[in-house]
Amino acid sequence: MAIPARLVPLLGQFDFARRRLTDRMAGPVRDSGNGTDVEVGPMTDAEYLWEPGPGCWSVRRRVEGPGPRATVLTGTESGDWGRDATPAPHPAPPPFTTIAWRLSHLSELLALRADHTNGSHTLTRDDYTISGDVATAVAAFDTAAGAWRNALLSADDKALDTVGYSTYPHGSDPEDPFLETVWWVNQELLHHGAEIALLRDLYRLRHAGT
Template sequence: MGIDGTRTDRLGLLLEQFDQARESAQVRLTGLSDEEYLWEPVPGCWSIRRRGEATTPRAFGPGEWVLDQGAPDIPASEYAEVARQAAGGMTVEKIADDWSVSVERVEQVLAHTGEPEPDATPITTIAWRLAHLHFHFAGGWEWAFGERRQEPKQLVDFTPAAAVELERFWALIDRWRDSVGAVTEEQLDTVGFSQYPYSNDADYPFVNVLAGANLEFIHHMSEIALLRDLWRARFTTAG
């Protein structure tokens, strides 16, 4: 389907959105230096660190460098998703397992009324955000198009070298794009086509998973673009 050569079908729209975001992101990441890549604009940032120097309880990675990760929790931005899970028939125990938190924490979230307080989430470096996306798309590809057996946290060898990370990252993104481009209408509607273990992908049609992956890519790349702007202006003072 299309108008004047432009696709208007579900997959076509998702691909066009992803392609435009990817093109913009690649331009914005041109010239990224190692210093900027690892820059920590405030104390307490999450980043990638040498094994043994990580400051978070669940930092992970297969090699010398690991990605900071804190204790499991349900962020305020996901309270509505937890409510939807419960309304859809998921037990409190299943929801707790899905989020890797206690039953008590799920009950606390479900009992919450009013607007949730903003999350006190840490600032993350460009290195962290790229590594997070790399890990997310590597695991997403493995558990949708690959053998669906490799542990996602062992798929990406994190690196302090910006050029190395970008080369590996864009190769992965191109593989993801090629695989998504070949998805059929039947696969788009298949619940559980993605079995990615660190998500609820298996509970949704694959078209929803793809929409979520686009959102993940776009919002983290927007954050990276802002960090690049702040890096460029870091020594500028108001006159």
């Protein structure tokens, strides 16, 4: 099936942001922004779980329970790890979140949206496995991003205009044309990718003693 013309630039943007985030996390090089490769080491488990300040939300072992101001750990209860959360209304000001929290959130929304677009339309946060180490987390991101990309490739022009083509229950997807959902997912990837990149820089500076 030919890719609808309206989807082409959004798909290109998604592919670019996905590759840039993956390279930023795993190395061995990343694009500096001007086409120059910059060396970057792979993220460590300590960095993945680093809490830059007090009261951070992160992913935690279930036996330890939720972190500060969190009341639950999301994710499948059969897993060893969960992500800090609380039912609405959320804490104000919002807690600062670790790389682990942000990457888990991003991967989960990609995986669930893919399922609610061209999959079973049944997966919930309780079905998602939270990763406690960086290697598993990066692999889970790659799998989720690939699933979402396949969901995009399944959409024709009619689907792009269909309200509720994605039935993802944790957003406005059921009320939005699918094209708006595609745009929204791109901005999620772009802004969380930028946050993760900044946290990597801060972690490097902290341990460089500068």
